[in-house]
Amino acid sequence: MSTLQFWLSFNNNAEWFQFPVNPPEIRVESGYNWTNINLTQSGEYTVPSGHPLTKISFSSFFPRDYNSSYCEYDVIPKPTEFTDKISRWKETKRPVRFKVLGFGGRSTGLNYAMCITKFDFWEQAGSPGDIYFTLEMQEYRFITLRPVEAAVSKTTGVKTVIKAASKPIRPNEKEIPTTYTVKSGDTLTKIAQRMRTQGHKDIDAHKLYAANKKVIGKNMNLIKPGQVLTIPK
Template sequence: MSTLQFWLSFNNGAEKIRLPVNPPEIRVVSGYNWTDINLSQFGEFTVPSGHPLTEISFSSFFPRDYNASYCEYPEIPKPTEFTDKLSKWKESKKPIRLIVLGFGGRSSGLNYAMTIRNFTFEERAGSPGDIYYTLEMREYRFIKLAQVGPAVSKQTGVKTVIKADSKSSRPNEKTLPKTYTVKSGDTLTKIVQRLRTQGVKGLTVEKLYQANKSVIGKNKNLIKVGQKLTIP
């Protein structure tokens, strides 16, 4: 076993994968974008124009059976469990997180939000049950744009445009719940409060009731344990 640990996670860590066999190499492509400017009388100049998205790729395999000589941990899942999960993450078109502990001899290692751009896998003759794969990813950047509006001076009446906040932030990557199963002691008010803390915005008791009127019935105060409510 090596000191490196390759982890992939999805939905704010709700789903995780640790690679059972570390890739023999990892390719990281990062740098700067450059813009060439031609100024009359002075000639051509090159200036940096931003940092491009980092690209990371590697290849390895998911073994059918545990082998202490190359497996990083003994309780390895079936190879199809890895391929099914990675395929599902790719099709979701949502970012995942890549963490490589110990990369470059640093305790922090690598830690990137990524999008899966390409995931290919195959079974080869001579090693039945093992699945060989290549994973290509590109960095995902979280950007939050603030609303832009005019500011009016009380003294002069002149409008001034307020610039948007271009500062990057990291929003919640977690998928919001789509249904809720009623538990003992629940009321629609308690359910709405609980869902709001989980990130469901704009939800009211009336909206929740109207979306589930056929399940709850005419009296919104009589909900039953086990009822499955749709979250509008």
């Protein structure tokens, strides 16, 4: 196991995973846009005109079986679980959160909101069951139109100057979940408490059970890992 950890999450960490095999290299494209300005008496100047979107790409594979020589952890889901999840996230056209802990020897590493622009995966001879992939992402920037107000002239009383609100509002990445997959140690009470923190203000264990009685069975206290519960509105 290495000191680097590659993580990808979606919907404000409602879903997440660590890549089981670190890529041999990662490409990060960043920099500045530059604009040339010609001043009649002073000549031509080059000034920065904004930061372009950072692009990140890498290739690796999802192994069928654990191998201590290259796997970062030992309990590895099926390769198709990774590819299905990334493909689904890509189709939502919503941002994902990409983190590389320990990148460049820094404790903060890399941490970007990204759009998945390309995700190719395939199997190849000699590695039955393993799925190889290439992932390309581009930085996602949150844009919010801020309210504006007009300044009133003390002399004329006419609104002449437009001012933007001083504090930008960052939009929430999180969407309210509609399902939940039961994990080891969960109870309906714990799940209901978690759902209340994610936007379901009126949910409780009994409402959760009523909406999922066919899945859970007659005993509301016997839920099993892997069961997918519907979260009632």
